[in-house]
Amino acid sequence: MDDTKRYERLLERYRNGDLSRRTFLGLIGAAGTVAGVTGGPFAALRRHAQAATPEQVRFDGWGGVVSEAFREYAFEPYTKKTGIDVVDGTFGGADEYLARVKASQPGEFNIAHLSGVFDYVRYHNLELSTELNEDNIPNLKNVITALTDVFRNVTDGTLSAVPYDYGTTSLAYNRKYISDEEIKEKGAKILIDPAYEGKIGGWGEWKTRIWYGALQTDQDPNGIEDMDAVWDAIRTHRDLALKYWGSGAELMSLLAEEEIYVTEGWSGRIKALQDEGHDLGYYDPPGGLGWQECLFVLKGSPMAACEELLNFMLEPEVAIAVAEGQNYPPALDPTKVELSEKVKKLPAFDPTGTLSGLNFFDPPYWNSNEAEWSKTFGRVQKGY
Amino acid sequence: MASLDPQEKPLRPWALLSPALTAILLLLVIPVCFIAVYSFWLRTATGADIAGFHLDNWAEVLGDAFYRDILGFTIWIAFATTVICALVGYIPAYFIAMTQFRHKAYLLLLLMLPFWISYIIRTMSWINILGTSGVVNVGLQWLGLTDEPIQMLYNQWTVIIGLVHFLLPFMILNVYVSLYAIDRNLIDAARSLGSTPWQAFTEVTLPLSLPGLAAGSLLCFVLAAGTYITPLVLGGPTDAMFANLVFDAIITQLNWPLGSALSLVLLALLGVLVAVYNRFAGMGQIAKSFG
Known part of the structure; x- marks a missing residue:
């Protein structure tokens, strides 16, 4: 929530004569009271809960070498460049992470390194998706089109995530x-x-x-x-x-x-x-x-800061460095961006930028069977 | 001098108890009520929940043999762990209680040392001990006793070993407190009346230490039955316990209503056990162990 803009809008309406002085001061006072009552004590709690403020963005990923690569090649340079801190969390699996998000308040978690289209659909169905302003992510034009298209099909032509690797x-x-x-x-x-x-x-x-x-x-x-x-x-x-x-x-x-x-x-x-x-x-x-991973922006996140981070992470230098660090090819189209020799030798790398040689989960098919199959697997796994 | 008669100030006991009652209400009663309400909801295919009063989850949990079998396995693992803890833990507890060693406090401190290390790390340490390239296998091969590594990890016995490792200090402490409180004159009297040392132990020491043994057993059983990490780290594909079912329902299937019903079943089972113990032994014995 961008409070600054809201106050500016109030001030503009007051200057334009749309608000009386009494109403203007009353609204500012009410906003101040709300901020004082909820902001003080809860801000302290929120800090401990590692929720994001516009000065900080929370990112959750898979840990291990993947998170190390993100930290070294993306987050630290991003913080140096923008002054926005990246709070770096990890999860063991997408299911576990979804349960945490479901139990949290909007805005507590911001960007997640999710696995594939399956999760994209699931998060969207649970109304956790957002609508990215693609004008704020110019580097998106370098991404393999096939990877973004599958997301657009789910969210009516818009994106709640950017593809990042596969x-x-x-x-x-x-x-x-x-x-x-x-x-x-x-x-x-x-x-x-x-x-x-x-x-x-x-x-x-x-x-x-x-x-x-x-x-x-x-x-x-x-x-x-x-x-x-x-x-x-x-x-x-x-x-x-x-x-x-x-x-x-x-x-x-x-x-x-x-x-x-x-x-x-x-x-x-x-x-x-x-x-x-x-x-x-x-x-x-x-x-x-085969699978692709995306950087998914969750509902309630500070969008401008998140979009800036996504654009930074899609900078070819950053995306290539992260790819080399985590050993997964980036979502950048090799026909549009010159990738390093090391990236070209990574397993699963597709030089054509079409990914036609890989087999992916068909989201409608797998999502429609999720409830029954995940439950049955839980039983089979334990000896049934 | 102010009167302590509760008749004069009937609200005083409640005022004194209010911090503890508030904590119990907020941290235990209300969350359990939430879980109870949730257990009657239903989960949709998309993961969203339907509020209402539906008995489907309870019918499934109570009527499905799958859950009963896993509950049976959980009770077996907890029982085996408790028995081993009792047998293995009694000896050091006896030693610490009876020794004339001047620095007995250090021995008790040693019991506490494992708690300084994370439970997960302690559990995972068994991989380095029993694994293919672990200490035991390397030692056996070095001694020429085996030609190739023996597969010792990832079965129900390693789950039990991990749990015994975790729970043994609880058993030792409880038994120690019980043994320490025994009047030594009783043992001397038994000996002076002709008992052998073994008879004095079985007729005097052991019966008098039973409350501590029971308290330790209760703690071990309850903690073992509710474990989740140990079977995950040290168990094989089919060594899941009841808490793993709760995890699966809530985390993997996003079925919080079913997970709530499952967790209440476990809570009820362990609650009955604690109630039975309290009826016959009283909870005071456990309180003694924690000073």
Whole structure:
């Protein structure tokens, strides 16, 4: 809420003669009283709750190397340039974050690094979306059009988020135990291969499990016909798996410590492990899962400050630096912006800027099944 | 001198109690009422809630075998943890209570040391102990006892180990307080009347320490049954406990009404347990342990 502008509007109306002196002073006095009563005590609480003021913006992301990249390459330079602080929070998953947002007051959370179109639709359906003023984000013109179009389709041509990066959730495997030839031959079915019982991992997230269940039963994940077969594949995987991992850090730990030999994994995290010297392979099986991430502005946020931060983060220098830091290709169109050699070598990078080679969740299909499938997965995951 | 007769100033006890009653009202009663109201709401497909009085969540929670089974597993884990804590915790409690060591206070301080470290860190430390490249596996291989790492992590036993690690100090403290309060003359009398040391222990010391053992067991059981982190960190795919169901309902499915009903079921179960304990042993024993 921009109080300054509201006072200025009052002053302008008074100067124009639209308000009497008595009314003008009365309104200012009332505003002062409200600010005094609610502002004093609650401002202190709000500070502790890390809510945003126009001098500060709250950003929540995935933690780990991703947040480190944001902090180093985006937030610190942004604060130096604009004087606006970025309060940097993290979450373990989009579900957990949504529950926190749902329990908060509007304005407490501002920008979130959300996963894909699925979350964009979900947040919009819960009336948490905003309407960005694209004139304030000129760097948006450099973004891959296909990525923004899917958002515009959801929010009637407007945007509540800017696409920021993309990646894949494909098969990560320890080369000491599994050869490149074997992974190519078995594809997603290696995750239900009894030969690796107790050495298989998997993300304990319903969408990913169902996607891979569909691949393991030779079905189209965006048009599953035999759901029972998918649940059976998920059960088989569950019984063979050592553990469902719940965060990028846990995924990296399980692979690095050789607790598991194979799992599906996030391309950037696997690249980080490879860069550390771990002999891991990463393979996109046919129908492998691609995703895009966006910077979503939540309802009640200080829009001007948020738009300025989004524009700053889409500056090619910043976006490229963050991409190199977090190991995910930026949403910038390679045909419009010259990307670095390091970015071009990142897993999942698409030089055409169309992303036509990746498979994404079909939002209407997955959102319409969310309630039933997430609940059923909760049961299957626990032994049913 | 001011009169202490409550008949003269009947509101005085309430005035003195009002800070505590206010805290209980604001921090416990009202939140539980909110949860109770929420449990009768319904969740829509988009995640929004429908207010009203609907029994669907309760019918599901009370009628579905899935929830009963997980509740049964939770009770089993909490029971096993409590029994192990009682067996393992009695010995150090006995030692601390009976030792003539001059600096007994330091031994009690050692019991408190684990609390200086985050519960999550303490739980995760077992990964470095029991993991494939953990201390135990490396030690076994170094000694030539095994050729390759043994898979010890991510099952219900590691969940129990993690919980015992967390809850043992609660048990030891409760038993210690009980043992420390025993009149030593009773043990001497038993010995002088011909009891062996073992008989003196089983006939005098153990029965007199039972209130402490019961208080420690209650605390361990209640805390273990409500745990969420330990099965998440140290459990396998199917080692979920009841609190994990609450997490799933509220966080993953955004179904707060169902999550509310589930949390009230757990609250009711543990509440009954505490009420039974209070009926037979009294809550005073637990208060003694915390000074």
